[in-house]
Amino acid sequence: MKLLIILIVVLAIIAIAQLTKVYEMSRSLRKNKEEDIPAADNKMNASLWLVWMFVFFFATIYLYIKYGNYLPESASEHGVAVDQLMLVNIAMITVIFFIVNFFLFYFAWKYQYKKGNKAKFFAHDNRLEMLWTLVPGVTLAFIIVYGLITWNAITGPASADAIQIEVYSRQFDWTVRYSGDDKTFGASSFNLISSSNPLGLISAEGIREKLEEIEGDIENLESQIKANESDHLLPESYVKSLEDRVYRLKRHKQRIMDLDETEVNGLSTWETGFDDKVVKGEMHIPVNKEIEFIFRSQDVIHSAYMPHFRAQMNTVPGTPTRFKMKPTITTAEMRNKLGDSNFDYILLCNKVCGAAHFNMQMKIVVETEEEYNAWLAAQKVVKAPETEDEGDSADAETEKKDTVTTAMKP
Ligand SMILES: [Cu+2]
DSSP states (O other), rough: OOHHHHHHHHHHHHHHHHHHHHHHHHHHHTTOTTOOOOHHHHHHHHHHHHHHHHHHHHHHHHHHHHTTTTSSSSSHHHHHHHHHHHHHHHHHHHHHHHHHHHHHHHHHHHHHOTTTOOOOOOOOOHHHHHHHHHHHHHHHHHHHHHHHHHHHHHHHHOOTOOOEEEEETTTEEEEHHHHTTTTTTBBBBBGGGGBBBBTOBBHHHHHHHHHHHHHHHHHHHHHHHHHHHHHSSSHHHHHHHHHHHHHHHHHHHHHHHOOOOEETTEEEEGGHHHTOEEEEEEEEEEESSEEEEEEEEEEEEEEEGGGGGEEEEEEBBBBEEEEEEEOOOOOHHHHHHTTTOOOEEEEHHHOOSSSTGGOOEEEEEEEHHHHHHHHTTTTTTTOOOSSHHHHHHHHHHHHHHHHHHHHHHH
């Protein structure tokens, strides 16, 4: 099949070369020079510029109408300002587009070659220089200042009673964390990330489990190295790689032991995380309440894109980013407005982050505050509070902490 295609291409090239030759020979027979262009050809080319201008303008207008409004009205408060900014920019660009392109094609037609026409020599004009420096300068300054004012209003600090939601990205899904009644997220560390703890939440148990896992691995590797000291069965390079892994695991262990248990509101940082709620699959948010999103990423840069709310923010490994917004239309209201009972808000990844990037999405449900509270109450907390009586659980707590403190001493 491939050979056939190559053959066709080669034959086509030969055919074109032969046709060109025939054309050149016929031209020399007519005694015309190659660079001589007949007046009729010249005129037709000039008129075609005008025809193309109309096709181009109509195509542009058609595309504006067909694709200009692919999103429904903004479902967030700041989104109205974003739409306004976008509209002003597009309006200015459109006006300039039509003026510039009109002159481009019109002049190509007007100044077509005519026998005897001579170009005027015109080197400099201060008024013209001023005009084409000042007009774009002022226009661009307006766009930038207007954009910055809007951007600063959107990205300013969130109010104190804003609901905080952590949006956590990794290849290739989203996880959401709600901070619970204490309004404080439990601390997390990438050193504790494991299949059972994808967010790397810090807890006494999490630390102990991870340390046990690492110690087990170190022991296993060291016993292999030790056995080799007597029987020398392993190749030297392999022993080197084992030693390297032991070194890395020990450093990882040290980093985990360095995690501190700083106090926040009288609770240790990991205790503040016990009432957090980790949710996958869909994110619920209440309408008309300010929400502050905190974005984190486990692996590469992703981008949290919520088109219906005109919101987008990169999620960067190692650097939490944030964005505040106030949704104004519930999912049910938007379904009514659009007459589409299947409509859902969506969170998409908008950075090409790997093979399954296209499918990295999550449903967003905007509902009334009562519905939201009921939904949130039904979600599981990270660690349920102890049910035994006070004295017992306090003892258990001290005991647990002792274990960790011992483990934490290198
Ligand atoms: Cu992604």
